[in-house]
Amino acid sequence: MRKLIYGMNLSLDGYIAGPGDDIGWSVPSDELFQFWSDQLRATDLTLYGRKLWRTMSSYWPTGDQRPGATPAEIEFARRWREMAKVVFSSTIEEVDWNTRLVSGDAVAEITRLKAGDGGPIDIGGATLAGAAMRAGLIDEYLIAAHPVLVGGGTPFFGALDSRVRLNLVETRTFPGGVVLTRYETRR
Numbered sequence: 001m002r003k004l005i006y007g008m009n010l011s012l013d014g015y016i017a018g019p020g021d022d023i024g025w026s027v028p029s030d031e032l033f034q035f036w037s038d039q040l041r042a043t044d045l046t047l048y049g050r051k052l053w054r055t056m057s058s059y060w061p062t063g064d065q066r067p068g069a070t071p072a073e074i075e076f077a078r079r080w081r082e083m084a085k086v087v088f089s090s091t092i093e094e095v096d097w098n099t100r101l102v103s104g105d106a107v108a109e110i111t112r113l114k115a116g117d118g119g120p121i122d123i124g125g126a127t128l129a130g131a132a133m134r135a136g137l138i139d140e141y142l143i144a145a146h147p148v149l150v151g152g153g154t155p156f157f158g159a160l161d162s163r164v165r166l167n168l169v170e171t172r173t174f175p176g177g178v179v180l181t182r183y184e185t186r187r
Contacts, residue, residue: 002113003120006129007039007142009178011150014157016126018150021051025148029175030072032144037076039142043083044118047110049125050089051154056080056124061097086113088128107135130158140184141166147177 008016009026017023028036040046048056063069063077085099088106095101102109110132113121123129123138132138143156166183173179 001115002044002118003139004110004114004123004132004137005039005043005120005140005142006123006132006138007140007144008124008156009144009146010156011148011153012145013149013151014155015150015153016156018153020153022150022153023055025150026146028144029178030070032174032176032178032180033070033076034072035144035172035174035180037072037079039122040076040079040083043120043122045084045086045113045121047113047121047123047125047128048085048087049128050087050092051127052125053087053089053092053095057095057097106131107137110137111135126154126156126158133158133164134161136164136185138164138185140169140182142180142182144174144178144180 009028010016011018011025018025060077060080064074081097083098085097086102087095087099088102088109090103092101106128110123114137123132129138165186167186168181169184170182171179
């Protein structure tokens with residue numbers, strides 16, 4: 001069975017985006033960006049909800065062609081375009097860059113993908129990940145907590161039907177006071 005990993009940058013008060021979908025506070029240091037790039041390299045498939053897909057697909061298809069792009073950004077953009085992706089949305093009509101669109105039952109499709117052969121799967125987007133959390137499908141959580149309070153917005157964790165017990169497996173500090181914690185779900 002494949003491992004399903006939910007990881008994102010978030011504010012210290014638990015939001016992946018502030019009011020008005022503001023993510024300007026979450027710009028990673030070069031070291032943290034490299035961590036996320038290495039994470040992408042180790043991933044076989046990435047699952048996106050509609051909002052995160054729109055954010056990623058508006059930047060990364062040409063991220064390596066932007067003036068001042070760093071070597072890490074160039075590498076990330078190339079990997080992002082080439083890797084397999086699935087977008088879950090009932091409103092998007094078309095996707096590109098090695099991506100498949102699913103408009104049906106997300107939990108059923110994620111369950112099917114996890115049961116298949118292959119390496120780790122990343123999931124992104126609070127609504128999509130929330131559905132996977134409630135279904136007990138998330139195996140690992142990667143939290144890059146930035147030292148900022150945004151006071152509202154899109155929470156990393158949605159409402160759960162029951163408690164989820166976790167084991168801490170890694171902590172790491174990045175420049176700017178960002179603290180990464182990695183947890184595995186206790187089964």
